[in-house]
Amino acid sequence: xxxxxxxxxxxDLISHLAAANMTKEQLSELSKSIAASVGSGFKIVxxxxxxxxxxxxxxxxxxxxxxxxxxxxxxxxxxxFKGIDILRKGIPKPDFFQVKLTIQNIRSQMPQx
Numbered sequence: 593x594x595x596x597x598x599x600x601x602x603x604d605l606i607s608h609l610a611a612a613n614m615t616k617e618q619l620s621e622l623s624k625s626i627a628a629s630v631g632s633g634f635k636i637v638x639x640x641x642x643x644x645x646x647x648x649x650x651x652x653x654x655x656x657x658x659x660x661x662x663x664x665x666x667x668x669x670x671x672x673f674k675g676i677d678i679l680r681k682g683i684p685k686p687d688f689f690q691v692k693l694t695i696q697n698i699r700s701q702m703p704q705x
Contacts, residue, residue, distance in 0.1 A: 601636065602627040605650075608641055622695065625672040626652065629693075633660035634667075643697075652693040655681075664689065 605623040614622075629652075630636065639652040656663050658680075667676060675694030680686040 599627070601630055609647065609650075614647065622650070622672065625670060626650070626693075626695070629654075629663075629667060629670070633657045634663050634691075648697050650695040652691075652695075654691045654693070656689045656691055658682075658687055658689065664691070667691065667693065 602623040605626055606619050609619055609622065634654055634656050636652055636654045639650060641647070642649045642651065664678060667673060672695050673693045674696045675692070677692040679690045680688075681690045682688055
């Protein structure tokens with residue numbers, strides 16, 4: 593996946609999740625949560641949406657440079673990410689973190705309006 597800006601990523605997520613039967617507010621909150629992670633060296637490599645139209649999960653695979661460990665703290669504090677796997681990677685020496693984020697069905701987590 594090519595490198596995208598936070599705005600491009602947010603638009604892509606909203607268009608992909610439009611069939612997930614969520615309100616516009618829910619879509620906006622989810623996409624903003626993910627797009628806010630972009631920056632500070634956080635680079636999304638790939639992402640998958642499981643369960644369209646019955647949205648279940650978004651799984652994001654990303655890389656974070658070793659020097660940007662403050663980005664990992666921001667990810668850990670984000671309540672939308674229900675699963676975070678962080679592995680140190682790089683050849684010949686570890687120079688980045690491979691991060692896998694899991695966002696689960698937010699319809700059950702958010703009040704219906």
